[in-house]
Amino acid sequence: MVPKERIDKILDGYDLNNITIATLCSHSSLQIFHGARKMGFNTIGITISHDTKYYEAFPLGKPDEIIKYKDLDDMEANVDKLHDKNVVIIPHGSFVEYVGPKRFEDYEVPVYCNREVLRWESNRDMERQWLTSAGIMMPRAFTDAREINEPVMVKYHGAKGGRGYFIAKDYPDFKMSVDQSMPYSIQEYCLGTRYYLHFFYSPFKNTGYKLKRGGSLELLSIDRRDESNIDEMYKLGSIEDAKRHGLYPSFVVTGNTPAVLRESLLPKAFTIAENAVERSYELFNGMWGPFCLETVVTDKLEFKVFEISTRIVAGTNPFISGSPYADLIYPGLSTGGRIAMEIKESIKNGHLKDLMT
Secondary structure, eight states, X not given: OOOHXXXXXXXXXXXXGGOEEEEESSTTHHHHHHHHHHTTOEXXXXXXXXXXXXXGGOGGGSOSEEEEOSSHHHHHHTOHHHHHTTEEEOXXXXXXXXXXXXXXXXXXXXXXXXXXXXXXXXXXXXXXHHHHHTTOOOOOEESOGGGOOSOEEEEETTOOTTTTEEEESSHHHHHHHOOTXXXXXXXXXXXXXXXXXXXXXXXXXXXXXXXXXSSEEEEEEEEEEEXXXXXXXXXXXXXHHHHHTTOOOXXXXXXXXXXXXXXXXXXXXXXXXXXXXXXXXXXXXXXXXXXXXXXXXXXXXXXXXXXXXXXBOGGGGGGTTOOTTGGGTSTTOOHHHHHHHHHHHHHHHTXXXXXXX
């Protein structure tokens, strides 16, 4: 991993009055660029093979400049141009997935996040250790696939966007579907309503929902996910019937829809998020900025967290003009805008290095 001292030295050479916000042209880049522009920043879109013509259709979300690289080696070898433009990177799920964990850790451009969190997020066992040690309820885990006697969700390590998940109803069904060459985890399949809770933690804000360690926790939005093809498979009858015709359920995310919780669940949601943040500082020097708790709410009104994403997620995209929750804090502000606001405040108050790794 690129040493923190190296990132600090790069920042020492920056003109802090002329910071540029950059990200990969994918995922949630439209709102990141739009939010950065609202806060007065220049923006750069980074691309290797991504189509960027669609930005012409969204002038308020179009980056000021697009830098196209030949390949990942070219991107790594030409960081000086980004340094000259005082670039800080906003990572998102596609950025990390496309670049790869190792390249992301070693990329010598300041990044708005704690890069150490990637190891805990991408490894299912470490993620479970983090969350359960914070007192957060998760779906029951199976360590021996031969013990599967009920529906379970199997997830390959690092699976993103719903790809790499499958349901098995028993051990024979698991054996028929699993790829033993890839590391995986097995969890009980939880019946309930899935909600994706988009939080933001600011270590420096001293108003709002305060944490014991200091700083403030904000709930900016909530979404649900449209998944292909599991959402429509019920129309074919049972999943077993569909499999006999060569049709297998898929959880690949194709879109997102806004949601709100019944208000009595909000205290529980904040407690879970608070515990995740507090424990992150005990384990790996913290998690700040946007993160998403991926949850199921059971008919007993209990949250079970089946995953955590430690950066901006695409489920924030329905809320570029704000959400029912963000409007009670920052009317009309997206998560992308909130990131830019935090960077702007950190520059003003001399905390930028504390947020960059």
